[in-house]
Amino acid sequence: MTSEPTSAAQRPSRKVRIERARSRLAALQERLAKRQDGNHELRAQIAVLTEEAKSPAERQATGAANLETDPGKPSYALSARLHRRANTTGVNIREGLREPILDLYTKTAGRAFAAAHGVAVPLELGRWPDPDAVDWDSLPDRFVLKSSRGGGGISVFPLERTDEGFVDRMVDEPVTIQEVTAKLWKKHQDASVYIAEEFLQAKGGEPGQMPHDIKVFCFYGEPAFIEVRTGDWSRARETEQRLRTFLPDGTELTHVRALISAGRDVTAPEDFEGVVQAARVLSQAIRRPIQRIDFYETDRGIVFGEITQNPGRPPSLVPEWDERLGRAYEDAYARLLADLTAEGALGVEFGDKG
Amino acid sequence: MQQDHKGSGFLVRIGRRVRRAVQPSPAAEAESAQVETVGAERRSEGADESELSTASVPVRPGSIEELRALRAQIAQVQAELAAADQERESLKAERLHLQEILGAQHGKRVLPRLKVEKTNGVASLVAGARMMQRVHGKADDPVAGIDGAGALFADAERTTAFLRSHGVRSEVDPAAVPTVVVHAFKGRTPLLELWAEGQVRHLTPGGEDPGDIRPGVRYDPEIPAPARLRRLVRASRTLSTYVPRPYVQIxxxxxxxxxxxxVGIDVNPQRIPVLTPEWDERxxxxxxxxxARMLMQPYKVGALDNRVPGGTFSYEETV
Known part of the structure; x- marks a missing residue:
């Protein structure tokens, strides 16, 4: 097709052309900003992956000429993985060490621990020894049914009653009692118990709107890093994880945990102070330099979620933040060792062979 | 030192690129500043829809100059977008290459990004020992450390008393020059290093020489093994068992x-051997x-128990 020459009369007025140019410029600027942000994210990912590709010795080096006398620098990833290896590769078991933080692993124990410290916990609606024993008729229209054991939301079912059965709000799909029961049995462990809890509703949200997970990375009484996440459930495989990252004072950090997508649809907590206060109280009572404590923000305030001794994925952070959190970890370990030493629980041991 | 360069050329290059990328060049900063100027113009335009002003060229609203200025800005943003697109492709290639390197480390062609965080990492003497040193370095007396072990073993008399209390009869001479360093991990002694005239040889506690495992120091296979290796190893195991540090040099x-x-029990050694990756991991x-054994001391007396107001936490599951 050929276009016919446009006469001056048919040409849009200058005013219109200026308006169009303005619109085009605005659209381009928006596209450029997105692309630049995307490149920022890519650079951050490259920074993370570059560190990950190094050996631990290279990674902790400060660049001193002599590696053998280089004092090294803190690293959150290296420290978190030391603790993770200790628990997941049998190091502690072989040495006869069962870290007491593991006592807080079950949802029931974690909740009792939080409640003992005055931190709000979800209301329990019922408790049963196995999935077949659940008294479905006694439960309200909305509730969460979960096993006391298991991570990643694999045995957690936020359910909403319908005429046909239930909707599983984690994946927004219909589900029957039989299906939920079968799934719970699949992951059943001898020591598991099954609890129904109130359906926590996001602060200011619609009925049935689940709150985002607020995950606080704590270092023996010092919450240092807060992530708000959604889509982070093993059962919701089609859902992309999204997160936003904050400091305890509410400052948002971007492209820090760069390997996971940032979520524009993730809501920031309103009550940072409440989150931090609850995390601090619980973390200080756990004698370990590192732990993660999860909460929800609801209309009735900050509510305890769970305590995680070894996150399935300790965050890989950009180098600056890996070092900052590594320093927070080392400060925490120093405080813990100081407390243990002051109590006479740690020190050089003399024998009695004198 | 030699190991500074071994096998790390690619990573050094990548590191430089990342630093360049993360810390923008003066040119990039100037470009960024220019964008801000354009943005500022847009903002000032937002303040008064009919006005588009620059510091140098006043433009009459609705004039052909305004249209020209807008077109110039469009051309500039298009150029920046093209440059950003080009950079994106280059960054994606770089990211993929790193994922391939990580993949090779994990027996895969490419390591997916979300799998990177799932790793347990690799155990490392250097990383572990330096971390614990930095922790103890936060004590009021960094040399003594938080547990005071450094101060105790700086005192020959107390060190001797420590030895005797564990039935070790050896003499103590802090002024002597050490020729054998035992790397001791709370009762385990997987490696000894022998020194002679600035050269080093390593031995396993069984007396086997693993060869040249320390790239930064000259290896001498002729350095003789200690005459009483077993006694020395046994004593080192005993002594390190009772020092509340995961790693000490005896x-x-x-x-x-x-x-x-x-010669001494060094809880805060200045020199920590940088060995081949296999030996650093070992x-x-x-x-x-x-x-883990270090934590057994407080664990056994309940000092690691979780606390609740008024005591320690205990929980029994009931239905």
Whole structure:
């Protein structure tokens, strides 16, 4: 097709052309900003992956000429993985060490621990020894049914009653009692118990709107890093994880945990102070330099979620933040060792062979 | 040192690129500043829809100059977008290459990004020992450390008392020059290093020489093994068991007749061997288990128990 020459009369007025140019410029600027942000994210990912590709010795080096006398620098990833290896590769078991933080692993124990410290916990609606024993008729229209054991939301079912059965709000799909029961049995462990809890509703949200997970990375009484996440459930495989990252004072950090997508649809907590206060109280009572404590923000305030001794994925952070959190970890370990030493629980041991 | 460069050329290059990328060049900063100027113009335009002003060229609203200025800005943003697109492709290629390197480390072609965080990492003597040193370095007396072990072992008399209390009869001579360093991990001694004239040889506690495992120091296979290796190793195991650190260096010298003399128990060694990756990991595993044994001391007396107001937490599951 050929276009016919446009006469001056048919040409849009200058005013219109200026308006169009303005619109085009605005659209381009928006596209450029997105692309630049995307490149920022890519650079951050490259920074993370570059560190990950190094050996631990290279990674902790400060660049001193002599590696053998280089004092090294803190690293959150290296420290978190030391603790993770200790628990997941049998190091502690072989040495006869069962870290007491593991006592807080079950949802029931974690909740009792939080409640003992005055931190709000979800209301329990019922408790049963196995999935077949659940008294479905006694439960309200909305509730969460979960096993006391298991991570990643694999045995957690936020359910909403319908005429046909239930909707599983984690994946927004219909589900029957039989299906939920079968799934719970699949992951059943001898020591598991099954609890129904109130359906926590996001602060200011619609009925049935689940709150985002607020995950606080704590270092023996010092919450240092807060992530708000959604889509982070093993059962919701089609859902992309999204997160936003904050400091305890509410400052948002971007492209820090760069390997996971940032979520524009993730809501920031309103009550940072409440989150931090609850995390601090619980973390200080756990004698370990590192732990993660999860909460929800609801209309009735900050509510305890769970305590995680070894996150399935300790965050890989950009180098600056890996070092900052590594320093927070080392400060925490120093405080813990100081407390243990002051109590006479740690020190050089003399024998009695004198 | 030699190991500074071994096998790390690519990573050094990548590191430089990342630093360049993360810390923008002056040119990039100037470009960024220019964008801000354009943005500022847009903002000022937002303040008054009919006005588009620049500092240097006043433009009459609705004039052909305004249209030209807008077109110039469009061209500039298009150029920046093209440059950003080009950069994106280059960054994606770089990211993929790193994922391939990580994939090779994990037996895969490419390591997916979300799998990177799932790794347990690799145990490392250097990383573990330096971390614990930095932790103890936060004590009021960094040399003594938080547990005071550094101060205790700086005192020959108290060190001797420590030895005797554990039935170790060796003499203590802090002024002697050590010729044997035992790398000890709370009762385990997987490696000894022997020094002679600035050269080094390593031995396993069984007396086997693993060869040249320390790239930064000259290896001499002729350095003789200690005359009383087993006694020295046994004493080192005993002593390190009772020091609340995952890793210490126990330094010895030998009398002419081969009798070991303790030079010192160094809980804060300045020099930590940078070994081949295989040996750094092997001793790293020893560090990890030493770390667990260190925690056994407070664990046994309940000092690691979770606290609740008024006591420690205990929970029994009931239905």
């Amino acid at each position: 330094r010895w010298c030998e009398k002419r007749d081969g009798t070991p003399v303790l 001793l790293g595993k020893a560090f990890d288990s030493g770390h």
